[in-house]
Amino acid sequence: MGCKMCEKTKAKCRKGLWSPNEDQKLKDYILKHGHGCWSSVPLKAGLQRNGKSCRLRWINYLRPGLKRSAFTAEEEATIVNFHTMWGNKWSRIAMYLPGRTDNEVKNYWNTYLKKKLPEFDEYPSKYQPSSTSSPHSDIGNSKPKQQPEENNIQISFSESSISQESSYSASPQSIINNSNDRPPLPKVLFADWLSMFSYSDQSSWDLDGSGTTTYRPELSFPSPELRQLEMVSANTTGVHGMEDSSIYGGYQLQFEPVEPIPYYLSSLISEADTGFELNHDLFFYR
DNA sequence: AAGCGCAACAACCGCCGCTTC
């Protein structure tokens, strides 16, 4: 199954590494128009790439908010522990690592963490205090061997912190075993997010194309819309089923039913966190 | 300085699931 747009221009589709010029074109286009239908992006942006390639490039490299720094010990522990629970569900794991992409997490695992297995086995308590099996017994197996027992989710959060998430209706286990596997979060379309950050210091986005895409939250202030969303989310404990679709500033705002983030997950977020997590082309409120 | 090997990262490929018609 192919993309009509791309099939039309298949012969012209470039492959391989992206040039700075291509990056700039893609970035300019998406920042201005949003991506919309990915298959039409290359055509509209004047790129000889297919839509998938553009999407990947945006998600993994160009989008604002990406961390380009080395993984911290906390992030490392998060990866190890979630990998224990979920296996090679990189995108799911990446959801809990703000500013990290699934590709980045995957690469980090394959090139670095895998090799640290002996260390993990030697000091399992460092990463997996309550686990009785090797945290890496499922390597190479996309299905996690070990299903978490109740309340034994142990990352950098403590049992007491888990208990503090009692306002969340689902238990940690249900979060994991649930097909959704994570609490539903408000969804903001890219265009909305973009307009929300119009108040922010956009110099932090590397709009000059210097190659460093670093978001510096300390330099930015959320717009009123963003703060409003934050307030809504902060007060929506039990406001299940809230659905608000409206037209705002020419863009459609969509909110999914909101549930509070479990305390133990929020503890993973650093103080410098913006309050939003990029999930590919969407932002999720934490 | 050049060649080689390895590690890290970037990107592609193919499959799958969801949505739309």
Add this chain to the structure above:
DNA sequence: AGAAGCGGCGGTTGTTGCGCT
């Protein structure tokens, strides 16, 4: 109901950079 389009995901491969000899 089924086919087609599309986005997303995970595995794999290609490329680059760096250290060592």
